[in-house]
Amino acid sequence: MMRRTATLLLRQNGSGVGGGIPQALADVLVCPLSKKPLRYCEASGSLISDAVGVSFPIVDGIPCLVPKDGKLMDQDQKESEDCTRILPTTNEK
Amino acid sequence: MAFLHSHATSFGYKQVPEEQKSKLVGNVFSSVASSYDLMNDLMSVGLHRLWKDRLISKLNPFPGMKHLDVAGGTGDVAFRVLERINSVSHRAMQGTLPYTEEDTQIYVCDINPNMLNVGKKRASERGYKEDNFLSWIQGDAEALSFEDGSMDGYTIAFGIRNVTHIEKALSEAYRVLKRGGRFLCLELSHVDVPLFKEIYDVYSFSVIPAMGELVAGDRQSYQYLVESVRRFPNQEKFAQMIQEAGFARVEYENLVGGVVAIHSGLKL
Numbered sequence: 483m484m485r486r487t488a489t490l491l492l493r494q495n496g497s498g499v500g501g502g503i504p505q506a507l508a509d510v511l512v513c514p515l516s517k518k519p520l521r522y523c524e525a526s527g528s529l530i531s532d533a534v535g536v537s538f539p540i541v542d543g544i545p546c547l548v549p550k551d552g553k554l555m556d557q558d559q560k561e562s563e564d565c566t567r568i569l570p571t572t573n574e575k
Numbered sequence: 576m577a578f579l580h581s582h583a584t585s586f587g588y589k590q591v592p593e594e595q596k597s598k599l600v601g602n603v604f605s606s607v608a609s610s611y612d613l614m615n616d617l618m619s620v621g622l623h624r625l626w627k628d629r630l631i632s633k634l635n636p637f638p639g640m641k642h643l644d645v646a647g648g649t650g651d652v653a654f655r656v657l658e659r660i661n662s663v664s665h666r667a668m669q670g671t672l673p674y675t676e677e678d679t680q681i682y683v684c685d686i687n688p689n690m691l692n693v694g695k696k697r698a699s700e701r702g703y704k705e706d707n708f709l710s711w712i713q714g715d716a717e718a719l720s721f722e723d724g725s726m727d728g729y730t731i732a733f734g735i736r737n738v739t740h741i742e743k744a745l746s747e748a749y750r751v752l753k754r755g756g757r758f759l760c761l762e763l764s765h766v767d768v769p770l771f772k773e774i775y776d777v778y779s780f781s782v783i784p785a786m787g788e789l790v791a792g793d794r795q796s797y798q799y800l801v802e803s804v805r806r807f808p809n810q811e812k813f814a815q816m817i818q819e820a821g822f823a824r825v826e827y828e829n830l831v832g833g834v835v836a837i838h839s840g841l842k843l
């Protein structure tokens with residue numbers, strides 16, 4: 483069963499800059515290129531698309547999901563321990 | 576030469592390579608973002624407000640809906656959807672609603688962060704608590720970052736003519752809508768009414784760029800705007816494109832003799 487972005491993201495305390503992303507976004511956001519779920523990387527405050535190995539920044543609380551603004555991650559970044567491995571939650575809205 | 580092999584698209588009356596169009600459009604909107612609202616009022620003599628009201632009443636928003644407004648950075652359409660939902664909720668307080676107001680989510684997607692920042696600021700000025708009901712996302716209408724079948728409604732007001740590949744934007748709209756979801760597009764269109772057409776042309780090509788110069792300090796952006804309207808497919812052609820994207824019950828309504836048109840479609 484495909485994991486939805488919502489199960490890959492954990493809502494941090496509060497919303498906004500550096501605090502994860504709000505549930506409303508987690509419920510519907512996917513990678514604009516692959517349309518697959520995104521993962522939130524706490525260290526960089528960005529959204530990761532594992533399907534295509536691209537990371538998208540969040541600027542001033544606004545996710546920047548324009549395809550051409552995505553950054554290709556190199557192998558090191560993909561395996562980095564800095565990005566919190568988020569466990570699926572049962573926190574379905 | 577690479578130019579000979581790349582596809583060209585229209586940027587106003589200039590033919591430009593495809594890759595350039597989105598950059599040029601981007602520059603236009605970074606430039607216009609701050610005086611956008613004022614120019615809209617001046618150019619349309621305040622009518623754009625009524626046109627957007629008409630768009631919302633055709634949309635018929637309901638409490639609990641998930642709605643996506645594309646290219647609506649400054650929030651004009653999003654705020655109207657929310658306000659309409661709030662008024663519906665209050666009227667229906669007596670009876671039971673299938674969804675609660677709390678489930679309502681309006682997503683505002685725009686390719687330009689300046690427009691989104693203006694929208695966010697306006698939202699807080701109106702007293703909307705951050706992240707309550709409204710979400711702001713920077714994204715491309717041709718490659719949306721929303722899940723298949725996640726939206727009850729999709730609107731795009733005065734944005735689709737700026738998209739490089741209109742067909743892609745339409746098929747993305749189709750993809751993200753739920754079955755039974757509605758597509759609505761408010762856009763400047765073609766006037767065929769004799770005499771009025773001539774007056775409209777003079778107004779467009781002489782008055783608007785001059786206004787752009789005076790008010791926004793930017794003649795070129797408004798010249799682009801006027802030209803992009805002429806290059807955009809006419810009402811029938813655009814309706815056909817919407818149908819080709821998979822929508823059913825495609826229809827359009829002309830306002831002010833075709834100066835603007837609201838096209839709508841249903842995803843069955």
